[in-house]
Amino acid sequence: MPAKTITEPARKIPLYGEYEVAVLGGGPAGIAAAVAAARAGRRTLLIERYGFLGGMGTAAGVTNFCGLHANVHGEMRRVVQGIASELLARIDRLDGLNAPHLILGKILAQAYDTAAYKIAADDLLAAHKVDVLFHALGAGIVMEDEKRIHALMVETKAGRQAVRAGIFIDCSGDGDLAAWAGAPFEVGDNAGSMLYPSMMLRLNGIDPAKAGEAWRTIPALMEKAEAAGTHRFPRKSAIVRPQRSGIEWRVNFTQLAREDGTAISGIDPDQMTRGEIEGRRQAVQAFEFLRTVPGFEKSYIVDLPPQLGIRETRRVVGGYMLSGEDVLGCALFDDSIGVNGWPMEQHVAGDVVFKFPPIPESRGFNELPYRMLVPESVDNLLMAGRCASMTHEGQSAARVSGACFAMGEAAGLAAALALSGNTIPRDIAVEKLQQMLKQQGAFIGRDQPVPEGL
Incomplete structure (x- = not known):
């Protein structure tokens, strides 16, 4: 019988560059992570498979920010701030941002022009001196030892190249980098079903x-x-x-x-x-x-967008898995690094089922713990976005762009803190991270007043 595999000869891979922080994936989480790390003074590279940023928001034609707002005791508030605000301001200056609109009479979403989003994201990264590598598909890693990534391999038109970094941040959406590094993960509901994709x-x-x-x-x-x-x-x-x-x-x-x-x-x-x-x-x-x-x-x-809109694949297991109960119960966490105001949005066979916290009785948002960004067993890796540590039910809510911006900003800043303290992300002082996030305009919940306005 013919062989089922091909043996590839050993080869030397050209080194594209050495960075302090390397981010894989240019969606909301990746944009925020790269900007946060670079703004903290770290040499940062953002790697993206397409020739533009925005993730599913542009590549899958979503054209709609969800999760920026929360229904706080019956009043709409924009609860995701920080770097997300900088990006939205740039989109707005390009006349590409709609006023927020009501969904199901209970929550706000905000539409945008995809071309304006792409241009605004380019401008935001350039303003913070983030290096960007487009048309580069993550293809594998080389480990330094069992717990540490040495280099990320990417496939480009120049062939396979390697990127070294002190800390890597997986914002691929699919948990590719974490999976290659051996971090534990779950797929869908662990019974063969995921949130259904769509074509916009x-x-x-x-x-x-x-x-x-x-x-x-x-x-x-x-x-x-x-x-x-x-x-x-x-x-x-x-x-x-x-x-x-x-x-x-x-x-x-x-x-x-x-x-x-x-x-x-x-x-x-x-x-x-x-x-x-x-x-x-x-x-x-x-x-x-x-x-x-x-x-x-x-x-x-x-x-018709460049690709299908994917909602869920791998969910990497971290120190805590955000659950559907956390979303519906508007959970608090001592290590909160941001918030999610979007309800559970379950794309089941033939329908979309929304589940909200009690309205107007509840504050309408849950906090996001830092532990959901830190994978088990890999020391120089963080993850942010829809592949972060969440259950199938929790991910149906916190996978949207608002929470992804919040997670990404925290992950980028956490990477910078770990490097400055010569430690690993799992061991940083979370109180310092929280303080810096608040100083930079992020809303993390806790004892902060809920932001006014939309």
């Missing part, structure tokens, strides 16, 4: 006066179309909302499943291939239905 799309050519608040009427039109047998939809809950210009709307009717009905896996290349193709097919079907909605008759697809 954007439409142009809408008549805003005629469309009105179409997002209120579309669910009934969907039910009518299914009853008539003219259209079928992969999930009940649809997103159809205007962008900054009323002639452009973002759309998500899609849900990507395997043949057995479980979610497409974002860490299986064969499944991802199937998901991309099926996602575009579903997007076209959604578009064909929307052309029957008043105001959308002359609309056209202006953008």
Whole structure:
């Protein structure tokens, strides 16, 4: 029988550079981590597989910040501040930021223009002198010993290259770096199911006066179309909302499943291939239905994003795993480094199920413990973003961009503190980290007053 493997000859890998902090992944967590580390005076490299930043927010066309706000005793407040505020201000100066809009009558989200996000993120990193390496896909690591990463391997158009760093921060979304380093992780609900991915799309050519608040009427039109047998939809809950210009709307009717009905896996290349193709097919079907909605008759697809929108893959096990109970109970933690105001958002088969803390009785946000950023068994590694230490239920809430900004800023600053104290991230003085975060404008909960305004 033919061999099932190929032996690659040993080779010397060119060293791209040596840094104090290397961040893998340029989504909200990676942007904030790199800026925080560089602002603290550490030579920092941000590595991104695409030619732009923003993560799922740009590469998957999400076009919507979730989790920046919380419903605090019935009043909306923006609870994610710090570096996120610097980025939003830059997007706003480019006229690319919408006013926050209400979701389900209970929580705010904030739409943005993806081009403005990309440009603003470039500007933010340049202002803080972060080195950036685009078009570089993480491909593996070399360990110094059982507990310490020596170098990260990346594949580029120049071939395979190596990056050395004192501390690495995994903001890959999929926990790639942590998994390669041998850190323990979980996948989905540990029973073969993950939050379902989606394919976003954007439409142009809408008549805003005629469309009105179409997002209120579309669910009934969907039910009518299914009853008539003219259209079928992969999930009940649809997103159809205007962008900054009323002639452009973002759309998500899609849900990507395997043949057995479980979610497409974002860490299986064969499944991802199937998901991309099926996602575009579903997007076209959604578009064909929307052309029957008043105001959308002359609309056209202006953008299908570079990739499928992935919500959950690996979740790295750290010193604490944020749970669904923590989210619904608005949990407090002595080692809080930020907050999450987004509810549980469970993308289950055929639907999206939201679970909120009690409103208006509760303060509407949970704190995020530093321990969820520190993996077990690897000493010079932190993680931030949707691959941080959370249960399947907890991750359904704190995976969104607001919490990712908060986690990333804390991870970058923690890396700088560890380097300055000649220690490992697990052993830094968390009180010092909290003090510095607050001094730099972050809201971490604890004894701070809740920020005013939106």
